[in-house]
Amino acid sequence: MSAGCVRSVVVLAGGLSIEREVSLRSGTRVAHALADAGYDVDVLDVGADVMTDLRSRVPDAVWPVLHGAAGEDGSLAELLRMLDLVTVGTAPDGCRLSWDKSVAAAIAATLGIAVPTAVTIPVAMLRDIGTRHLVPAIAGAVGPAVVVKPNRGGSGFGISAIAGADDLPEAMMLAFGHDSVCRVERLVTGVEVAVTVIDTGHGPGALPAVEIAPCGGDYDFRARYTVGATEFNSPARLEAAVADRLAGHAVDVHRAMGLGSLSRSDWIVDDGGVPWFLEVNTSPGMTDTSTTPLAMTADGTTLAQACSELVEAATALPWRAPALADGSPLG
């Protein structure tokens, strides 16, 4: 049985975003872990009746494991706050800051963290001024080898790594299929790592970094969600000083944006040991192939224990106003 004051938990998953399937996998895994820990768990597929469903169930705590828009853009968090439900995760403002990759990168940069050169292009700009001059300008500003991604969204949808400007239009088209804003980022080579930060009431702390090495090709949708297609090292094979610096950066990002009890930030550590910030997620994947569960269990803790700690801590952690709330947060 659960040891704390929480008995019943509703895990919110699914929804209508294109990350629905990934979310259902994540939610199911979290639910199983919580059930193993002794909680009475329901998985609720988020739809139009979500408010009615939550009001009728009156759970002791809610864990939103909804990926993509609504789940990560602050909408769902806002709803849960209005319903005054004990919630695992991040407050609405933190969600909004992290959801927009360009905003998150700007905040990371002000913290002295290395961020790849990038441009953020709304589709409206293309329509307004055309691409004849714009595409060469993007290539000139960012470089020939770039990563093109939707500015909002995750799970590996709509991302391309390209070697030259000739491929830029197609890669941007792909990204625009997922978001009306696209981000073109200099391709940084190195070791790809993910750092999960949790706060169970003692302040945010970084779990061991997880190193991601796809077995052939990019860390794309196939490599992310096909079991066995990627090798993970947990903790990552980094020098101690680099690992410490990375952990510090991840905590700084988490704290600066007010990301509550859980976040996962994605980084490239280059050959010189410099961690480059890529993005941060407030509803990290919890699937069988996701890095956050690997980090949570790296020291031998069971996933049930780790999830239980987050749920119990949620009762004591009020929704936090992010640091941005008081005047200038970044200066």
Added chain:
Amino acid sequence: MTATRIDPWHNAYARRAAGMTASEIRALFAVASRPEVVSLAGGMPPVDGLPLELVSDIARRAVAEHAVTALQYGAAQGEASLRDAVVEVAAASGVRTHAGEVVITTGSQQALDLLARILLDPGDVVLVESPSYVGALGVFRSYEADIRHLPCDAEGLLPESIEGVVARERGLGRAVKLLYLVPNHHNPSGVTTSSARRVQIMLAASRCGVLVVEDDPYSLLGFDGEPGPPLHALDPTGVVYLGSFSKTFAPGLRTGFAVAPPAIRDKLVLAAESAMLCPSALSQQVIAMYLREYPWRNHVKGLRELYRERCEAMLAALAHYLPDAHWQAPRGGFFVWVELPGDTDARALLPRAVAARVAYVPGTAFFADGQGHSHARLSFCFPPPVDITEGVRRLASVVREEEAVRGAFRS
């Protein structure tokens, strides 16, 4: 430090499992199951139109009165009572056979799998139409066959293409094992192969010595009620005919059948035995009783009218919202194969479409060689006409958005 690939058995899989990976497209379809989304993607028949009280009663009696057979192992070839009934069903499609030639399978999909199992070695060539049924391509791929698409037009496959491709492949030392066709209301193209073409195709296949697999789930669902002459009737020794109860009765019962020449039938039965021992005896009992007790032809006639109405709704919506797209009006079946306007890429468009609450299957799914980007398969079988119209309207709106973005890249 721990290095892991999560799956400790990642080195244990057969080579043919290498393609069994997570798919972005499949993940997108997870959204299509939500009621908020108009799904023009799946080929699901609306089973709520069945005489459900009767079917419930049959299912109850199948257990109450026939438990000794219905809940027991049965023959790998299938129960005699259903094979007898299949002879009658196949006759409605113009196929003359007898119960001894019939093999009952777990959906006609399993018949395809069993055929591939007994006929295909890795590297063997399978000839298919352009486009071809995605489920068949999946089976052929899983047996490591080389799939060759043959050209098609509004009358079906171009027969003159067969011999050239066969000669070329054989010249390269490859065995050409199968010609796989869906001659009636094709999935996905909707095309019905003309009678003249059918004769020419069979003559060419016969000259080449290539076995024909005639997949025929839709022949009874022609809007004019007249199925085309089956290829099987032209050369029963050179054709394996596949039929299904999934489109005309209930896919949940997972029951189909193959009509095969004796030697192939024997191999199919042995393959079925090793694959599953026997098909579901309970499903077979239910279907046999349904066919015996219910005027099933009337139900099929009702389905034809239902699908005709839905198809008309889809064609009208396409003409209204996407007049610059291209399609051939189907004469039956479930699908309209739409060439989207301009250089719209149906696969790239899908996330945008799903976000706009409409789903379809991108044309690339129906090719083994990367073709099909400009096409989408729209299914009219499941949503009611009002939803079909709304779905096409949503699709058109995202096509226009995509066109505007593509246009910007040309400016």
